[in-house]
Amino acid sequence: xxxxxxxxxxxxxxxxxxxxxxxxxxxxxxxxxxxxxxxxxxxxxxxxxxxxxxxxxxxxxxxxxxxxxxxxxxxxxxxxxxxxxxxxxxxxxxxxxxxxxxxxxxxxxxxxxxxxxxxxxxxxxxxxxxxxxxxxxxxxxxxxxxxxxxxxxxxxxxxxxxxxxxxxxxxxxxxxxxxxxxxxxxxxxxxxxxxxxxxxxxxxxxxxxxxxxxxxxxxxxxxxxxxxxxxxxxxxxxxxxxxxxxxxxxxxxxxxxxxxxxxxxxxxxxxxxxxxxxxxxxxxxxxxxxxxxxxxxxxxxxxxxxxxxxxxxxxxxxxxxxxxxxxxxxxxxxxxxxxxxxxxxxxxxxxxxxxxxxxxxxxxxxxxxxxxxxxxxxxxxxxxxxxxxxxxxxxxxxxxxxxxxxxxxxxxxxxxxxxxxxxxxxxxxxxxxxxxxxxxxxxxx
Amino acid sequence: xxxxxxxxxxxxxxxxxxxxxxxxxxxxxxxxxxxxxxxxxxxxxxxxxxxxxxxxxxxxxxxxxxxxxxxxxxxxxxxxxxxxxxxxxxxxxxxxxxxxxxxxxxxxxxxxxxxxxxxxxxxxxxxxxxxxxxxxxxxxxxxxxxxxxxxxxxxxxxxxxxxxxxxxxxxxxxxxxxxxxxxxxxxxxxxxxxxxxxxxxxxxxxxxxxxxxxxxxxxxxxxxxxxxxxxxxxxxxxxxxxxxxxxxxxxxxxxxxxxxxxxxxxxxxxxxxxxxxxxxxxxxxxxxxx
Numbered sequence: 001x002x003x004x005x006x007x008x009x010x011x012x013x014x015x016x017x018x019x020x021x022x023x024x025x026x027x028x029x030x031x032x033x034x035x036x037x038x039x040x041x042x043x044x045x046x047x048x049x050x051x052x053x054x055x056x057x058x059x060x061x062x063x064x065x066x067x068x069x070x071x072x073x074x075x076x077x078x079x080x081x082x083x084x085x086x087x088x089x090x091x092x093x094x095x096x097x098x099x100x101x102x103x104x105x106x107x108x109x110x111x112x113x114x115x116x117x118x119x120x121x122x123x124x125x126x127x128x129x130x131x132x133x134x135x136x137x138x139x140x141x142x143x144x145x146x147x148x149x150x151x152x153x154x155x156x157x158x159x160x161x162x163x164x165x166x167x168x169x170x171x172x173x174x175x176x177x178x179x180x181x182x183x184x185x186x187x188x189x190x191x192x193x194x195x196x197x198x199x200x201x202x203x204x205x206x207x208x209x210x211x212x213x214x215x216x217x218x219x220x221x222x223x224x225x226x227x228x229x230x231x232x233x234x235x236x237x238x239x240x241x242x243x244x245x246x247x248x249x250x251x252x253x254x255x256x257x258x259x260x261x262x263x264x265x266x267x268x269x270x271x272x273x274x275x276x277x278x279x280x281x282x283x284x285x286x287x288x289x290x291x292x293x294x295x296x297x298x299x300x301x302x303x304x305x306x307x308x309x310x311x312x313x314x315x316x317x318x319x320x321x322x323x324x325x326x327x328x329x330x331x332x333x334x335x336x337x338x339x340x341x342x343x344x345x346x347x348x349x350x351x352x353x354x355x356x357x358x359x360x361x362x363x364x365x366x367x368x369x370x371x372x373x374x375x376x377x378x379x380x381x382x383x384x385x386x387x388x389x390x391x392x393x394x395x396x397x398x399x400x401x402x403x404x405x406x407x408x409x410x411x412x413x414x415x416x417x418x419x420x421x422x423x424x425x426x427x428x429x430x431x432x433x434x435x436x437x438x439x440x441x442x443x444x445x
Numbered sequence: 446x447x448x449x450x451x452x453x454x455x456x457x458x459x460x461x462x463x464x465x466x467x468x469x470x471x472x473x474x475x476x477x478x479x480x481x482x483x484x485x486x487x488x489x490x491x492x493x494x495x496x497x498x499x500x501x502x503x504x505x506x507x508x509x510x511x512x513x514x515x516x517x518x519x520x521x522x523x524x525x526x527x528x529x530x531x532x533x534x535x536x537x538x539x540x541x542x543x544x545x546x547x548x549x550x551x552x553x554x555x556x557x558x559x560x561x562x563x564x565x566x567x568x569x570x571x572x573x574x575x576x577x578x579x580x581x582x583x584x585x586x587x588x589x590x591x592x593x594x595x596x597x598x599x600x601x602x603x604x605x606x607x608x609x610x611x612x613x614x615x616x617x618x619x620x621x622x623x624x625x626x627x628x629x630x631x632x633x634x635x636x637x638x639x640x641x642x643x644x645x646x647x648x649x650x651x652x653x654x655x656x657x658x659x660x661x662x663x664x665x666x667x668x669x670x671x672x673x674x675x676x677x678x679x680x681x682x683x684x685x686x687x688x689x690x691x692x693x694x695x696x697x698x699x700x701x702x703x704x705x706x707x708x709x710x711x712x713x714x715x716x717x718x719x720x721x722x723x724x725x726x727x728x729x730x731x732x733x734x735x
Binding site: 094097098101102104105122125126127128266267268269270271274277278404405407408414415418419422 | 485486487488489567571572573574590592593594595598677678679681682683684698699700701702
């Protein structure tokens with residue numbers, strides 16, 4: 001109050017009173033900061049004005065994910081009175097990325113945005129992202145980089161520089177209708193391998209059920225390639241590796257099981273939704289899905305009266321999954337104040353306390369070791385072991401490729417695999433060779 | 446004659462010229478300029494590559510597929526819409542409560558946002574849970590995969606486009622029919638002209654400006670189809686519904702290849718421009734203008 005009165009006496013009201021947020025206030029605030037005077041300013045009636053810096057935060061997805069993100073933003077805004085974060089929904093990751101890019105080109109990018117991990121490379125190399133190494137060094141006591149689960153940091157660095165902090169991170173896991181499995185006389189602990197999955201599928205088929213409805217999702221494909229002991233791209237990222245035996249094995253497996261009617265693999269835009277619906281309606285016993293679906297799936301299982309079990313994706317030579325989800329990044333071209341505000345916001349969103357919150361609300365991984373070791377989560381895991389599957393599976397997790405051309409290569413792989421599924425007599429090796437040839441042209445650039 | 450009088454016309458057209466230049470000419474020339482570069486829209490460096498983008502496009506089998514998809518989609522949509530709308534207009538061209546109701550009903554899709562329509566039809570065409578498969582099931586036909594199979598996906602999109610465009614086209618046709626003077630029909634009746642002869646020798650020629658107008662705007666509209674594809678198929682499955690504008694969007698905003706996307710944009714510009722000129726030339730000779 002006193003500050004406010006002084007401001008009035010000093011005549012500040014005549015210059016800025018009542019005009020919120022504009023450039024003038026911004027400039028005045030900076031001057032004030034240099035003068036070493038209070039950052040809190042008031043208008044003549046004592047109302048706090050202008051001292052707040054407003055930054056935009058763009059995020060992806062709705063439902064529980066959106067609830068958690070909005071809740072955290074509200075908490076952040078309530079926790080202090082210097083920074084106001086305005087959160088805006090932008091659709092799925094693809095929509096979000098396209099909009100951030102366009103907004104950046106137009107000079108109107110959000111200060112902070114979700115970024116799907118595989119796109120970190122292209123965004124960072126295009127100069128759209130603010131490097132965070134300096135901030136993390138300065139605030140290392142607070143941000144504690146080594147507290148993040150090491151397996152989640154692979155996509156945080158591009159060319160050795162830090163660009164993002166793990167936020168809502170995931171691995172794909174296998175959701176199981178344990179009730180259906182028991183009714184078919186199957187052990188709900190399994191299937192642990194591809195062969196067992198096939199055996200389960202035969203038994204389930206006899207009971208008139210589909211083992212699994214599954215979209216051709218490259219994230220799952222990356223997992224199956226890893227399980228076969230391979231990678232989709234070569235070590236240096238300059239060429240395709242999905243035409244290798246390890247890359248073709250999943251395609252052959254899917255094609256064969258789909259042909260025999262053991263797996264249902266719809267193609268097209270609605271395929272993912274169909275897989276979820278089939279599982280929810282108890283037409284299929286399993287679904288692959290991000291751990292982000294644990295809370296939602298538990299609700300579905302409860303509502304439809306069946307028991308939900310979750311486990312690792314089955315192994316071929318070994319277990320293996322890519323990580324997924326998004327990290328929080330800061331765009332470049334911000335003023336110093338905006339950078340500080342954005343950094344403070346990113347640190348808040350990724351703190352131990354908040355990663356526990358988002359994990360329990362949605363199902364995404366807790367990203368910090370201190371979170372996993374906390375009493376709160378230990379108790380939580382005991383009560384709902386489904387939440388712990390992805391955490392344990394991290395032992396077998398790997399980062400996703402981050403090459404600039406990877407989004408387009410993803411499309412090529414997806415098309416190739418869909419071709420093999422649609423035409424059961426097609427030769428998977430030939431189809432993958434053809435796609436690899438196309439992909440190599442892009443990757444070699 | 447003062448200077449003011451000389452300058453006034455220019456002053457009057459200036460706003461239109463400025464807007465035309467800013468939002469039409471400038472983007473076109475900027476696109477042509479960008480098509481010569483390898484750039485991702487945001488990186489500080491643009492690499493000049495000459496005509497390499499065009500060479501890559503024309504040797505890319507995906508792009509050829511995209512062109513043939515677009516052509517097929519356009520031909521089917523324009524033909525079906527025009528024929529169905531003409532038939533409906535002939536039937537609806539009379540005054541009764543029922544005909545008015547039908548006309549209103551088929552016009553209503555025109556005022557609904559394409560996004561809503563796309564979502565609605567995605568649901569209708571769902572292979573598992575969709576209403577359409579249930580209906581054709583009642584008549585003993587097997588379930589169709591609609592949007593989820595390369596064989597039916599493009600036709601499914603054509604159905605949506607025809608359904609959406611039918612009402613507007615019918616309305617324009619009815620207006621065209623009603624503007625044909627009644628005395629010509631009286632004369633035809635006096636000559637005991639058969640209905641088919643009246644239609645072929647009288648109605649159709651009198652309607653040809655309307656047909657011409659609709660074909661042109663449908664053609665240009667169909668060539669630029671985007672929303673239904675972005676929402677219903679994303680160009681899939683296996684590129685079977687990827688059309689020119691979606692391809693441009695995909696390359697520009699999903700794969701961040703602005704130069705390549707601009708090159709495809711230049712090709713779209715050339716095609717639509719050429720089609721317009723050809724159709725104006727060809728059809729203008731046959732069109733009967735009063």
